Amino acid sequence: xxxxxxxxxxxxxxxxxxxxxxxxxxxxxxxxxxxxxxxxxxxxxxxxxxxxxxxxxxxxxxxxxxxxxxxxxxxxxxxxxxxxxxxxxxxxxxxxxxxxxxxxxxxxxxxxxxxxxxxxxxxxxxxxxxxxxxxxxxxxxxxx
Numbered sequence: 001x002x003x004x005x006x007x008x009x010x011x012x013x014x015x016x017x018x019x020x021x022x023x024x025x026x027x028x029x030x031x032x033x034x035x036x037x038x039x040x041x042x043x044x045x046x047x048x049x050x051x052x053x054x055x056x057x058x059x060x061x062x063x064x065x066x067x068x069x070x071x072x073x074x075x076x077x078x079x080x081x082x083x084x085x086x087x088x089x090x091x092x093x094x095x096x097x098x099x100x101x102x103x104x105x106x107x108x109x110x111x112x113x114x115x116x117x118x119x120x121x122x123x124x125x126x127x128x129x130x131x132x133x134x135x136x137x138x139x140x141x142x143x144x
Contacts, residue, residue: 001052004029048081091122105133
């Protein structure tokens with residue numbers, strides 16, 4: 001299956017999601033931002049007539065909810081095309097898994113936000129947590 005994401009930092013998440021679903025990524029597209037995804041959405045949908053295509057895009061503040069955004073697109077979805085919206089951002093999904101993220105980073109779960117979708121900048125929140133990590137993530141974010 002082809003996967004399309006906003007940027008290269010989204011690829012590891014999508015690879016894991018696809019693998020957990022028992023599927024295989026055959027090609028990856030780093031679209032270079034949601035504006036480029038939006039511009040090429042009809043092309044990806046058309047490709048979905050003959051092959052599986054999954055597009056992952058952050059909703060950010062582009063609509064009140066995912067359903068409202070999809071209805072604005074006014075696109076008749078091809079058989080093998082799937083658009084998945086991360087509400088609010090992909091990083092919000094990561095922050096929402098407090099037990100998993102705290103274990104992975106070696107940090108206290110109480111440091112994680114209670115409502116990741118209400119974070120002003122979920123990416124910054126995730127990076128700030130990584131900086132507090134005693135693991136290699138702290139060194140990655142704060143190189144000496």
